[in-house]
Amino acid sequence: MTTDLTGKSVLVTGAAGAIGGEICRSALAAGAKVAMTDIDADALERRATELGGEDRVATFTADLTDDEQATALPARVAQRFGALDVLVNNAGARGVKPLLDIEPDEWRRTLDIDLTAPFVLSKAAIPLMAEQGRGKIVNVASMAGLAAFRDRAAYSAAKAGVIMLTKVIAVEYGEQGIWCNAVAPGVVETPMTAGYFADDDSTASIRANTPMRRWCQPDEIVGPVLYLAGSGSDFVNGIVIPIDGGWTAGYVGAELSPRPKQK
Ligand SMILES: NC(=O)c1ccc[n+]([C@@H]2O[C@H](COP(=O)([O-])OP(=O)(O)OC[C@H]3O[C@@H](n4cnc5c(N)ncnc54)[C@H](O)[C@@H]3O)[C@@H](O)[C@H]2O)c1
Known part of the structure; x- marks a missing residue:
């Protein structure tokens, strides 16, 4: 079943980025009206121009760590497109350093964009969606919210937090017609992970830990996101779908009963 979003109004945060851009592209192809938001105004305009879509695309530059800007966004989108049917909280950032080197300000900045912004946007979107009867x-x-990774204390804590926020929203507002689900990507080849691909040890480690023996491309994230945005998932609420090639399903390198070596 392909997802049909004809006429639906979809707000995507981090829309100038690699994964956000692909989510916007696929939502447009599914018939949606797409509200693209990002802090990077130039990159946002470039991405919107590249996608085309004419009056089915609108851009909103905003810093989502600014509570006022984030709070105002759902209503601005509803005003522009007549409704807000889907909110995709995709914007994010992360640092990579040992916990002892993370300054409290840095910790807070990561939590601000990765956890607090989805909370503030959801808080503003839920009443609009509830009034519409569904949203x-x-x-x-991230898989870093499902399993611990070294040097990612703030990011992992924020992503684990957003997974629990997802479940709380589903439990608290499901009866008002609100669905809240999450995806947890593994390693995706984007500017955020560029460092991994400059280094053979990193790519070897990614292959060794992934049952599929590869990493993924941004357009491989959109299938599950569209499924959760569309009506095909209408009895699915409060879940997290790992999109990690099986990384967090188990311990791919660990053998309790090692097979005899082939001669
Ligand atoms: N790339 C991966 O391997 C990977 C893996 C798991 C999860 N993710 C998650 O996927 C999402 C998208 O990541 P990506 O790889 O496309 O990264 P990206 O850097 O290409 O995109 C992130 C976007 O978020 C925007 N953004 C950052 N701070 C913002 C702010 N304060 N206000 C508004 N916008 C802001 C950036 O400008 C950027 O366009 C993130 O939440 C990330 O944590 C990525």
Whole structure:
């Protein structure tokens, strides 16, 4: 079943980025009206121009760590497109350093964009969606929110937080017609992970830990996101879908009963 979003109004945060851009492209192809938001105004305009879409695309530059700007956004989108049917909380950022080197300000900045912004946007979107009778929130978490990774204390804590925020919203507002689900990507080849691909040890480690023996491309994230945004998931609420090639399903390198070596 392909997802049909004809006429639906979809707000995507981090829309200038690699994954956000692909989510916007696929939502447009599914018939949606797409509200693209990002802090990077130039990159946002470039991405919107590249996607085309004419009057089915609108751009909103905003810093989502600014509570006022984030709070205002859902109503601005509803005003522009007549409704807000889907909110995709995709914007994010992360640092990579040992916990002992993370300054409290840095910790707070990561939590601000990765956890507090989805909370503030959801808080503003839920009343609009409830008034409409239905609405779907899809949070882009990370496998780092499902399993611990070294040097990612703030990011992992924020992404684990957004997974639990997802479940609380589903439990608290499901009866008002609100769905809230999450996806948890593994390693995706984007500017955020560029460092991994400059280094053979990193790519070897990614292959060794992934049952699929590869990493993924941004357009491989959109299938599950669209599924959670569309009506095909109408009895699915409060879940997290790992999109990680099986990384967090188990311990791919660990053998309790090692097979005899082939001669
Ligand atoms: N790339 C990966 O391997 C990977 C893996 C798991 C999860 N994710 C998650 O996927 C999402 C998208 O990541 P990506 O790889 O496309 O990264 P990206 O850097 O290409 O995109 C992130 C976007 O968020 C925007 N953004 C950052 N701070 C913002 C702010 N304060 N206000 C508004 N916008 C802001 C950036 O400008 C950027 O366009 C993130 O939440 C990330 O944590 C990525």
